[in-house]
Amino acid sequence: VILEEEDLEKPLSELKLGLVESDVDYDVAEKIIEEVKEELVGKEIKWRKDVGEIVEKALKDALLKIFDFQFNFDSYIQSKEKPINILFVGTNGVGKTTTIAKVSKYLMENNYSTVLACGDTFRAGATKQISEHGESLDTKVIKHEKGGDPAAVIYDAVEFAEANNKDVVLGDTAGRMHTDINLMDQIKKIKRVTNPDLVIFVDEAVAGSDAVERAKEFHKAVNIDAVVLTKIDADVSGGSAISITYEVQKPIIFVGTGQTYSDLKKFDSEWFVNQLFK
Amino acid sequence: KLGNSLKKSIRKIAGSGRIDEEAVDELTRDIQRSLLKSDVDVKLVKNLTDQIKERALEKKPKGANPREHVVKIVYEELVKIVGEGGAPPIESQDILLLGLQGSGKTTTASKLANYFKNKGMKVGLICGDTYRPGAYEQLKTLSQKVAIPFYGEEEADDVVSVIKNGLETLNDQEIRIIDTAGRHSLEEELIKEMKEIEKTVSPENKYLVIDASIGKGVKEQAKSFEKAVGIDGVIITKIDGTAKGGGALTAVSETNTKIAFLGTGEKPEEFEEFDPEGFISRLLG
Numbered sequence: 001v002i003l004e005e006e007d008l009e010k011p012l013s014e015l016k017l018g019l020v021e022s023d024v025d026y027d028v029a030e031k032i033i034e035e036v037k038e039e040l041v042g043k044e045i046k047w048r049k050d051v052g053e054i055v056e057k058a059l060k061d062a063l064l065k066i067f068d069f070q071f072n073f074d075s076y077i078q079s080k081e082k083p084i085n086i087l088f089v090g091t092n093g094v095g096k097t098t099t100i101a102k103v104s105k106y107l108m109e110n111n112y113s114t115v116l117a118c119g120d121t122f123r124a125g126a127t128k129q130i131s132e133h134g135e136s137l138d139t140k141v142i143k144h145e146k147g148g149d150p151a152a153v154i155y156d157a158v159e160f161a162e163a164n165n166k167d168v169v170l171g172d173t174a175g176r177m178h179t180d181i182n183l184m185d186q187i188k189k190i191k192r193v194t195n196p197d198l199v200i201f202v203d204e205a206v207a208g209s210d211a212v213e214r215a216k217e218f219h220k221a222v223n224i225d226a227v228v229l230t231k232i233d234a235d236v237s238g239g240s241a242i243s244i245t246y247e248v249q250k251p252i253i254f255v256g257t258g259q260t261y262s263d264l265k266k267f268d269s270e271w272f273v274n275q276l277f278k
Numbered sequence: 279k280l281g282n283s284l285k286k287s288i289r290k291i292a293g294s295g296r297i298d299e300e301a302v303d304e305l306t307r308d309i310q311r312s313l314l315k316s317d318v319d320v321k322l323v324k325n326l327t328d329q330i331k332e333r334a335l336e337k338k339p340k341g342a343n344p345r346e347h348v349v350k351i352v353y354e355e356l357v358k359i360v361g362e363g364g365a366p367p368i369e370s371q372d373i374l375l376l377g378l379q380g381s382g383k384t385t386t387a388s389k390l391a392n393y394f395k396n397k398g399m400k401v402g403l404i405c406g407d408t409y410r411p412g413a414y415e416q417l418k419t420l421s422q423k424v425a426i427p428f429y430g431e432e433e434a435d436d437v438v439s440v441i442k443n444g445l446e447t448l449n450d451q452e453i454r455i456i457d458t459a460g461r462h463s464l465e466e467e468l469i470k471e472m473k474e475i476e477k478t479v480s481p482e483n484k485y486l487v488i489d490a491s492i493g494k495g496v497k498e499q500a501k502s503f504e505k506a507v508g509i510d511g512v513i514i515t516k517i518d519g520t521a522k523g524g525g526a527l528t529a530v531s532e533t534n535t536k537i538a539f540l541g542t543g544e545k546p547e548e549f550e551e552f553d554p555e556g557f558i559s560r561l562l563g
């Protein structure tokens with residue numbers, strides 16, 4: 001039996017709706033389903049009654065392919081010349097500061113030393129928040145006066161790391177809307193001046209289709225290297241993981257699974273795609 | 279009032295001089311896509327567009343321009359769900375701000391306090407978040423920025439006693455706004471804490487603070503907050519980004535309340551009473 005477009009219409013549109021209901025961005029879902037259709041049209045199958053299963057398997061494979069990257073965070077940290085300078089960016093309230101604290105804990109458990117740079121010189125309580133994390137983790141925090149230049153704070157942190165043989169600098173930045181031209185210019189400047197080894201985009205699994213828009217804009221502005229998706233412990237289907245990855249084509253290296261330091265897990269794309277099909 | 283992508287399909291209806299089924303089908307498909315991209319719940323979108331289609335194909339009022347007739351229907355059906363603005367009355371009350379982690383509660387607390395202050399009320403702010411590092415400092419700084427009396431206990435971990443002390447200390451204020459820690463429906467301990475806070479304060483108004491970019495998960499959250507303590511209104515934050523706030527429709531229908539305010543930025547004055555017109559045209563993209 002040769003698969004025709006009409007055989008695929010119904011199962012594909014049901015799967016597309018399923019993706020959208022799982023919080024995958026509408027346009028991304030449409031593109032993925034379109035690619036699956038092109039893959040299957042003209043394909044020869046044994047029994048027509050198997051179409052539903054075949055379509056579902058093709059979609060699963062397509063989704064897994066979206067997450068197929070060669071980047072390994074642990075080997076990167078191990079082999080890269082120290083100090084490694086990592087910059088965290090993202091919109092307001094997604095979990096950047098908390099993620100930095102968790103990543104610091106993770107690195108310290110793997111015997112790397114860290115320096116936290118308070119590059120959020122704007123928001124009320126930002127310095128206090130990251131300082132408290134630094135205290136709990138017993139790791140150095142570099143901070144400046146409120147309203148100071150974020151790039152200068154991060155620059156100082158890297159200098160400190162070099163002078164004191166610290167392995168990784170984690171640079172925090174203020175949350176910002178990708179629609180704010182001045183703030184997007186600022187983040188571009190911060191990147192230019194501090195020249196990070198890795199730029200990590202932090203976004204939250206609770207966000208809907210806007211996750212795509214902001215990932216796209218931040219990628220355009222500062223060229224993201226990897227993504228951390230937070231708050232997957234909330235009651236979410238996590239479709240934004242697909243939308244973001246499809247859009248920027250960069251790996252999700254960690255997911256945030258809660259508010260404590262141990263709530264940071266490696267992103268497991270197989271587990272994730274299987275969850276989606278439950 | 280309709281966004282550019284819908285204007286084209288509306289024009290097709292107008293062009294035919296009468297409302298034909300095919301043009302209406304195309305319009306409802308476009309509306310569905312816009313609303314889904316704006317994160318409006320799939321079922322809500324289906325019900326809404328069914329309603330729109332049914333009404334659009336009915337006999338239109340004599341002499342009415344077909345295009346205006348359909349635009350009016352789309353608008354009316356959305357207002358039915360979104361509702362009119364639900365700003366609180368300007369009188370003595372205790373307000374509790376609740377919501378997911380990072381949704382904007384602490385920032386909104388200071389904006390709301392500033393709003394009432396500008397209306398001539400005496401307002402106080404209470405820091406009811408004993409978890410988040412720097413929460414006390416954050417609200418204290420924001421309170422100072424808008425010159426509003428503040429109560430908090432920096433090292434405390436019994437949130438109910440902090441709030442009790444706050445209500446006592448600020449009992450000369452007409453309005454007391456209590457900020458709480460972020461929480462979601464699966465965090466049993468935090469949901470339990472929220473119920474205890476609600477019993478302690480017995481606030482006149484409990485607002486669910488929601489990020490405009492929230493996805494389908496808003497349904498579960500709104501349901502569980504409503505079930506746990508009852509919600510009196512919704513505040514949508516970060517509408518100054520590209521998010522359209524479609525999740526707000528689910529939130530108001532799950533809590534059977536209205537949208538009271540919109541947060542349009544990080545500054546205290548970036549706060550407006552909800553007005554359906556601008557919100558709906560944005561939703562339709």
Ligand SMILES: Nc1nc2c(ncn2[C@@H]2O[C@H](COP(=O)(O)OP(=O)(O)OP(=O)(O)O)[C@@H](O)[C@H]2O)c(=O)[nH]1
Pocket residue numbers: 090091092093094095096097098099120123173174175176230231232233234255256257258259263379380410460
């Ligand atoms: N449940 C849950 N909460 C999280 C997670 N990650 C962060 N949070 C919470 O989200 C809230 C915001 O976290 P922050 O780290 O302050 O976010 P941010 O991006 O630095 O915020 P801004 O600097 O204000 O833009 C806090 O209450 C965190 O505890 C997560 O993985 N799960």
Ligand SMILES: Nc1nc2c(ncn2[C@@H]2O[C@H](COP(=O)(O)OP(=O)(O)OP(=O)(O)O)[C@@H](O)[C@H]2O)c(=O)[nH]1
Pocket residue numbers: 092093123175177377378379380381382383384385386407410458459460461515516517518519540541542543544
């Ligand atoms: N652009 C923009 N940013 C906002 C708005 N409201 C709040 N924010 C920002 O969003 C981030 C999170 O705000 P918070 O007030 O800390 O959020 P929260 O709900 O108290 O967070 P938790 O206490 O951790 O649950 C901060 O960076 C705020 O400045 C808004 O309307 N627009």
Ligand SMILES: [Mg+2]
Pocket residue numbers: 096097098120126172173174175
């Ligand atoms: Mg932060």
Ligand SMILES: [Mg+2]
Pocket residue numbers: 383384385407410413457458459460
């Ligand atoms: Mg807060």
